Each structure stands twice: as structure tokens, then as C-alpha cells.
Amino acid sequence: MDRPLEGLTVVEGSAFVAAPSGGMALAQLGAEVIRFDRIGGGIDHKRWPLTPDGASLYWNGLNKGKRSLAVDLTGREGQELVTELIGWAGNFITNFPASGWLSYQSLSARRSDLIMIAITGSYDGTTALDYTVNCAVGYPEATGYFDDPRPINHVLPAWDLLCGQMAALGLVAADRRRMNDGVGDLVTLALSDVALATVGTLGNLAEAQVLGSQREAIGNDLYGAYGRDFVTSDGRHVMIAAISGKQWLSLQQATGTTEQVHQLAAELGVDFADEGARYAARHRLSDIFLPWFMDRTISEVAEILDAEGVCWGPYQTFLQLVTEDDRCSTQNPLFSYLDQPGVGQHLVPGSPLSFASSPDRGAATAPRLGEHTEQVLAESLGFTSAEIGMMVDSGVVATAG
Amino acid sequence: MDRPLEGLTVVEGSAFVAAPSGGMALAQLGAEVIRFDRIGGGIDHKRWPLTPDGASLYWNGLNKGKRSLAVDLTGREGQELVTELIGWAGNFITNFPASGWLSYQSLSARRSDLIMIAITGSYDGTTALDYTVNCAVGYPEATGYFDDPRPINHVLPAWDLLCGQMAALGLVAADRRRMNDGVGDLVTLALSDVALATVGTLGNLAEAQVLGSQREAIGNDLYGAYGRDFVTSDGRHVMIAAISGKQWLSLQQATGTTEQVHQLAAELGVDFADEGARYAARHRLSDIFLPWFMDRTISEVAEILDAEGVCWGPYQTFLQLVTEDDRCSTQNPLFSYLDQPGVGQHLVPGSPLSFASSPDRGAATAPRLGEHTEQVLAESLGFTSAEIGMMVDSGVVATAG
Numbered sequence: 001m002d003r004p005l006e007g008l009t010v011v012e013g014s015a016f017v018a019a020p021s022g023g024m025a026l027a028q029l030g031a032e033v034i035r036f037d038r039i040g041g042g043i044d045h046k047r048w049p050l051t052p053d054g055a056s057l058y059w060n061g062l063n064k065g066k067r068s069l070a071v072d073l074t075g076r077e078g079q080e081l082v083t084e085l086i087g088w089a090g091n092f093i094t095n096f097p098a099s100g101w102l103s104y105q106s107l108s109a110r111r112s113d114l115i116m117i118a119i120t121g122s123y124d125g126t127t128a129l130d131y132t133v134n135c136a137v138g139y140p141e142a143t144g145y146f147d148d149p150r151p152i153n154h155v156l157p158a159w160d161l162l163c164g165q166m167a168a169l170g171l172v173a174a175d176r177r178r179m180n181d182g183v184g185d186l187v188t189l190a191l192s193d194v195a196l197a198t199v200g201t202l203g204n205l206a207e208a209q210v211l212g213s214q215r216e217a218i219g220n221d222l223y224g225a226y227g228r229d230f231v232t233s234d235g236r237h238v239m240i241a242a243i244s245g246k247q248w249l250s251l252q253q254a255t256g257t258t259e260q261v262h263q264l265a266a267e268l269g270v271d272f273a274d275e276g277a278r279y280a281a282r283h284r285l286s287d288i289f290l291p292w293f294m295d296r297t298i299s300e301v302a303e304i305l306d307a308e309g310v311c312w313g314p315y316q317t318f319l320q321l322v323t324e325d326d327r328c329s330t331q332n333p334l335f336s337y338l339d340q341p342g343v344g345q346h347l348v349p350g351s352p353l354s355f356a357s358s359p360d361r362g363a364a365t366a367p368r369l370g371e372h373t374e375q376v377l378a379e380s381l382g383f384t385s386a387e388i389g390m391m392v393d394s395g396v397v398a399t400a401g
Numbered sequence: 402m403d404r405p406l407e408g409l410t411v412v413e414g415s416a417f418v419a420a421p422s423g424g425m426a427l428a429q430l431g432a433e434v435i436r437f438d439r440i441g442g443g444i445d446h447k448r449w450p451l452t453p454d455g456a457s458l459y460w461n462g463l464n465k466g467k468r469s470l471a472v473d474l475t476g477r478e479g480q481e482l483v484t485e486l487i488g489w490a491g492n493f494i495t496n497f498p499a500s501g502w503l504s505y506q507s508l509s510a511r512r513s514d515l516i517m518i519a520i521t522g523s524y525d526g527t528t529a530l531d532y533t534v535n536c537a538v539g540y541p542e543a544t545g546y547f548d549d550p551r552p553i554n555h556v557l558p559a560w561d562l563l564c565g566q567m568a569a570l571g572l573v574a575a576d577r578r579r580m581n582d583g584v585g586d587l588v589t590l591a592l593s594d595v596a597l598a599t600v601g602t603l604g605n606l607a608e609a610q611v612l613g614s615q616r617e618a619i620g621n622d623l624y625g626a627y628g629r630d631f632v633t634s635d636g637r638h639v640m641i642a643a644i645s646g647k648q649w650l651s652l653q654q655a656t657g658t659t660e661q662v663h664q665l666a667a668e669l670g671v672d673f674a675d676e677g678a679r680y681a682a683r684h685r686l687s688d689i690f691l692p693w694f695m696d697r698t699i700s701e702v703a704e705i706l707d708a709e710g711v712c713w714g715p716y717q718t719f720l721q722l723v724t725e726d727d728r729c730s731t732q733n734p735l736f737s738y739l740d741q742p743g744v745g746q747h748l749v750p751g752s753p754l755s756f757a758s759s760p761d762r763g764a765a766t767a768p769r770l771g772e773h774t775e776q777v778l779a780e781s782l783g784f785t786s787a788e789i790g791m792m793v794d795s796g797v798v799a800t801a802g
Binding site: 001002004005007008017021024025029043047048049050051056057058060061062064104122123124127128129131132133134135136137138139140141142143144145148150151152153154155156157158161162163165166168169170172173174175176177179180181183185186187188189190192193194196197198199200201202203204205206207208209210211212213214215219220222223224225227229237238239241243244275276279309311312313314315316317318319320321322325326327328332333334335340343344346347348349350351352353354355356357 | 402403405406408409418422425426430444447448449450451452457458459461462463465505523524525528529530532533534535536537538539540541542543544545546549551552553554555556557558559562563564566567569570571573574575576577578580581582584586587588589590591593594595597598599600601602603604605606607608609610611612613614615616620621623624625626628630638639640642644645676677680710712713714715716717718719720721722723726727728729733734735736741744745747748749750751752753754755756757758
């Protein structure tokens with residue numbers, strides 16, 4: 001069966017992570033996503049990391065499975081082409097300034113039921129990037145070890161990525177209403193609102209506002225239950241999580257510490273069935289577990305933890321992940337092994353969403369810039385090869401060459 | 402106009418972050434989301450942080466705007482009720498084991514076009530939580546300062562949150578196909594696949610696999626361009642990002658360092674218009690900018706940076722966020738000031754997605770456990786008050802009391 005979004009066509013005018021990752025999510029579910037870029041590439045086209053040939057692993061990673069149109073965005077003719085294309089598709093996702101010829105008002109004049117997702121910085125119109133949002137919402141001050149007061153940024157651009165998924169959800173939600181009622185919509189999504197809403201969702205905002213307290217940096221300790229990282233005899237780190245009662249019991253069984261834990265509970269007069277009691281006594285508990293890990297290699301630890309059903313994971317670098325973890329291989333249907341021009345053969349993920357009816361996970365390479373210029377202009381707007389050739393000659397559009 | 406997902410009804414059987422945040426995203430867009438829990442509450446019902454009254458800010462934050470059904474999940478009668486409810490709704494999102502009476506096979510026997518989103522740990526059936534996934538995918542080893550080799554976990558449960566948004570997207574995407582073709586589907590979504598796909602999307606996987614290199618911990622330096630945090634004379638931290646050419650120029654203008662930066666470029670024989678050149682020379686560049694920040698308070702810094710259009714943000718604790726940042730107030734239409742039973746009046750976010758046609762952002766309080774038991778059973782399955790009363794008496798369901 002077809003992938004679920006086959007038949008949906010989306011035009012994307014974007015840069016960096018948020019809008020491109022949202023468009024890519026739609027493409028992996030079967031939508032036809034046409035990203036347009038200025039001739040020569042947008043601001044993100046050569047973003048690091050780069051291959052020795054100068055190909056951006058970042059750009060290629062974020063634009064998989066899309067079609068690429070390269071067009072002069074400064075001149076009237078190119079702007080007209082993009083406007084017509086958006087009208088033809090009926091769906092537009094962007095993090096470009098939604099003003100002038102790219103305003104909803106202007107674009108919807110061609111297509112009254114247009115759905116447009118406009119990603120912005122902050123709701124009040126000010127600029128914001130993942131970096132400048134993340135520092136403001138509290139997590140860097142709560143990240144890392146208590147012995148080091150420096151704030152620590154996340155490396156994962158979590159706000160951008162969440163924003164991208166929300167943009168994709170917003171588009172399909174608006175499309176659902178259009179299918180029912182025939183109406184389009186302008187949907188705005190501010191990056192800082194994504195972060196602010198999350199701080200509220202996770203209770204950190206209420207904790208500060210209602211309780212007047214806030215989370216402090218507790219290293220890799222798991223907040224509110226028991227869990228932390230341990231070092232093995234061969235110098236590897238493992239993360240242990242004991243949140244459920246079953247996880248908590250299996251950790252004690254695996255490490256042969258049931259009796260010691262029982263004695264500690266008696267000494268403290270607490271019941272470790274209460275996850276909060278585990279958290280409060282976490283340092284004492286860790287003293288009990290630490291020697292077991294220090295005395296064993298990671299492979300010995302892995303065998304016993306797995307046998308006892310402990311919830312755990314190894315710390316891995318990116319290199320270890322790709323060389324040692326079977327989940328990060330073509331054994332996992334998430335991945336295909338594809339040849340990306342300018343990059344070479346490598347593992348390419350599709351959508352994490354797996355539809356039983358359609359095993360195609362949408363894994364695909366990224367386009368070369370302008371690779372689909374001719375195809376898109378012919379299929380969408382009905383231009384002939386001769387007409388497209390003239391537009392190439394006059395610099396209105398460009399092909400991949 | 403109605404919110405975009407009005408008319409969509411979703412049953413949620415869930416715990417913790419991923420499935421609940423996905424269900425909540427749907428509820429905020431107008432779907433009717435009915436979360437069922439065992440009588441007395443599920444494993445996450447008392448998760449920290451707690452108020453002095455024992456209310457979980459975590460549970461309340463993640464279940465806003467849902468209806469709550471409390472039901473005995475161990476007995477046949479309660480399982481039958483939930484099965485009927487899922488059949489009536491036609492949509493089910495869960496991170497419970499999708500087996501036995503909660504298998505797609507069993508549930509779809511009542512409703513052939515059922516859409517079910519089943520969130521799992523890893524694709525191979527093994528358990529995984531955000532903690533045990535995050536350690537394995539490389540980011541903790543690349544987080545923090547180069548002078549401290551300890552891996553650093555993220556505090557934000559980014560994988561769970563991304564998984565939740567993907568689950569919501571998967572449901573609405575599957576619903577789109579059902580509207581077109583009349584078919585339901587089982588959609589599985591493994592938490593570790595969410596993380597693995599992201600490592601691929603951001604280029605970290607290709608960097609390791611194709612280039613044989615990987616990102617190292619660089620503190621709060623912005624990778625691949627210029628940006629970092631600076632300390633002000635009053636001890637506050639600010640994050641600066643200079644990725645675009647405009648951002649780069651405005652940083653120099655604001656700090657009065659244009660000439661010094663020019664001299665450094667000449668000395669090194671590089672062109673800082675190339676963002677990679679900025680990254681390579683970032684320590685030398687920071688030496689130029691540091692004194693400007695050290696000599697000024699954060700309010701002096703803020704005034705000048707804003708006037709020059711620099712892209713920046715202050716580091717804020719959760720307390721500073723909620724007391725000092727206007728974006729985190731009811732000035733921002735994202736937020737409402739609501740009274741959550743057991744918690745009190747506080748800022749409650751709605752959906753970050755803002756639909757021009759329907760200003761309702763879906764901000765709502767969380768239900769009390771079993772608050773909607775009677776209403777749900779009456780409206781969905783047509784039970785009378787007397788019948789529901791008998792089920793309460795026999796312990797099959799419970800109300801909020």
C-alpha cells in the first residue's frame with residue numbers, strides 16, 4: 001500500500017534545521033516535498049560538517065527525499081514562479097520571513113485554501129535560534145555536575161527538531177480540516193514557544209512558579225527515582241534506570257545487593273518501593289552498587305544486566321554507535337545503505353514511524369541543488385523544455401548541471 | 402472557527418513522557434483525547450516533582466486537556482470496556498505492551514479501520530528509556546567542556562518529546578489515508594529509532610562513518626560558525642550566535658571590534674565571511690570579544706546587542722525565566738493563567754502551533770484521575786447512570802470522587 005501522505009504536495013522555503021526537518025518528516029511519510037533554494041544554495045548549503053569535497057553532511061542529512069528547485073529569489077520572475085508553485089501545491093512550509101511576496105496574504109491570493117506553516121523566532125517577532133532559546137529556558141543551568149557551576153548547552157538542537165515535527169503535525173492537522181471544511185489557514189510556530197511550552201509540559205515552570213524551587217544540576221543522576229551512570233573496570237560508562245518496581249528489583253538482583261539495599265532501607269527507615277525515597281537516598285544507594293560495576297568489564301556487565309532484565313544502556317561515541325550497535329545497521333529496517341553523491345555509501349535513516357501496511361520507510365538520498373528544477377517546472381506549471389531552457393539561460397532558474 | 406482536529410477522538414493508554422506528550426499535542430489541536438489509567442493511577446501518576454499535597458507537576462503537565470477514565474485493567478470486564486472504547490474512537494495511542502487484549506489484532510477485530518500508534522523501546526523488542534537511548538547515541542560524549550571527560554546526559558528528555566510529536570504526526574497521517582482510502586493501520590514507533598534517525602539527520606552518523614571523525618566536546622561553542630557564551634561584569638551569562646553574515650557583522654559592530662577582527666583575518670590569512678574560518682579561529686576571536694562583555698552588566702550588554710541586531714539570549718534559570726522573561730507570561734498568547742486542582746494558579750501553555758483561523762491554543766488543566774469516567778462511558782458506549790454506578794460499586798471503574 002502507498003505511504004500515508006502520498007498525494008500531499010508541499011513546497012518548502014527553508015534553512016537550517018527546524019523547517020527542513022519538518023519537511024523531511026513529511027517526505028518520508030510519502031508527501032512530495034519540493035524545497036526551493038536560491039541559485040548556488042541557501043545559507044545552510046555549506047554548513048559543517050563538510051566532506052573533503054565540500055559536501056555538507058548537515059544539508060544532505062536534513063533534506064533527504066526532497067526535490068530541489070534552484071531559482072533566483074531576488075527577481076520578479078523567480079518570485080512569480082515560486083508563488084505559482086506554492087499555489088499549485090497548496091501547502092507551504094517556511095522559516096523565511098513571511099512578508100512581502102512570501103506573505104500569506106500575497107500567496108493565498110493565488111490559492112484561497114492555502115495552508116502555510118510559518119516558523120518564526122519568538123512570538124513577538126524577535127529573532128531566536130536554538131542556541132539563544134535554549135540558554136533562556138533553564139536547562140543549561142540544570143545540566144552537568146554539581147561540582148561545576150558553568151551552564152552547559154545541549155549539543156542536540158532539540159528545540160529545532162521538536163519545532164520541525166510540530167510544523168509537520170500542524171500542516172497535516174490543517175490539511176485534515178481543509179479536507180473536511182475546504183478552508184486553508186496560516187499557522188505560525190515560534191521556536192521559543194516550542195521551548196516555553198515544553199518547560200511547562202515537563203513541570204519545570206510550575207516547579208519554579210508554584211513551589212519556588214527548581215531543578216539543580218545533578219550530573220547523570222535520574223531525577224525523582226533511581227538511576228545514574230557507572231564506570232566499568234575497562235573504563236566504559238553505562239547508564240542504569242530503575243523507575244518501575246520491576247526495574248528496581250532487577251537491578252538489585254543483577255548486582256547481588258538485595259540484602260544491602262534492604263539494610264539501608266531499615267537504617268534510614270524508608271521504603272524504597274517509593275521511587276522518591278530512592279532518589280533521596282541515591283548517594284547511599286550508589287555506594288552499594290558502585291563496586292559491582294568497578295569489578296567487571298562492560299561485556300560482563302552487559303551479560304548479567306541483560307539476563308536479569310535491567311534497564312540500561314552503554315555510553316557510546318558516534319563512532320562506537322556506528323561500529324558496535326546492531327540497531328545502527330541495516331539489520332534495523334530504519335536504515336538503508338545508500339550512495340549520496342559527494343558523500344558516498346553510508347547508513348541513511350528513513351522515518352522512525354513504521355506503518356504495517358507500507359514497509360517503505362522513505363529512506364532516500366538528498367537531491368543535488370536544482371536536480372529537479374526541470375521536472376518540477378514541467379510537472380507543476382506545465383513549462384516546456386524550451387521555456388525552461390530560456391529561464392536557465394536568463395538566470396531565473398538553475399539545474400544541477 | 403473550530404480547532405483543526407475537532408471531531409478526532411483518540412484513546413490513550415500511556416505512561417511517562419512520549420505517548421502522553423503526543424496525546425496532549427493532539428488534544429491541544431482540538432482532538433478529544435481520553436486517557437485511561439488503572440484505578441489509583443498508573444506508574445507515572447506520582448512522578449516527581451510533587452506539590453506538598455502530593456500532586457505531580459509532571460503528570461499534570463503532560464496530561465493537560467485530556468479526559469480521564471479510571472478502570473480496572475486486570476479484569477476481563479475492564480479490558481472489555483477499554484476495547485469497546487478504542488473501537489468507538491477508532492484511534493489508539495499507547496506505550497503499553499501491544500500484546501494480548503491490547504494487540505492490534507485483538508483491538509481491530511472490533512474496528513477494522515482502527516489506527517493504532519504503538520510506541521516501543523527498540524525495534525527488536527528490547528526495553529529502552531530516554532536515559533538508556535541517549536547514552537548510546539553519542540551526544541553525552543560530545544556535551545560539556547573539553548577539560549572534563551565525563552559524559553553528560555541531557556536533562557530535557559528530548560527523545561521522548563520528539564517521539565511524542567512523531568506519534569501525533571503518525572496518527573494524523575494515518576487518519577488522512579483512512580479518510581481517502583478507508584483503511585486503518587498499525588504504526589509502530591521505537592524510541593531508539595527516533596534517536597538513531599536524528600543522529601543520521603544531523604550528519605553525526607555520516608561524520609563518523611564516512612569521515613571517520615566525530616564531534617568532540619566544545620563547551621558552549623557553536624559548531625561550524627561563531628558563537629559561544631560570555632560572562633558579564635555582574636556575573637550573568639549570555640549566548641551569542643553569529644551564523645549569518647549579518648549576525649557576524651552586527652556582533653563586531655556592537656562590540657566595536659570590527660578593526661581588530663579585520664587585523665586577525667589579515668594575520669591568519671583567512672576570510673571570516675566563511676563561517677568555517679570563524680569556527681577554526683574561534684579562540685582567537687573570543688579573545689577579542691571577551692573584554693567587551695566583562696566590562697558591562699547584562700542590562701548594558703542587552704541594550705547594545707538589541708540596538709545592533711545581534712542574535713543573542715540570556716542564560717536564565719527556570720525561576721529567572723518565569724519572573725523576568727515576558728515571553729513566559731500571559732502577554733504571550735501561548736500561555737493562560739489557570740487553576741490546576743492540587744497545584745494552584747500557574748502559567749499553563751497551550752499548543753505552540755497558532756492557527757490564524759482559531760485563536761484557541763488549547764491551554765487547559767489536567768483532569769483529576771477518573772474525572773470523566775461517567776461522561777466517557779455514557780457518551781461513548783451509551784451506559785446509563787445506574788449501569789455506571791454498578792460498575793463503580795464492583796470496582797470495574799472509578800470516578801474522581
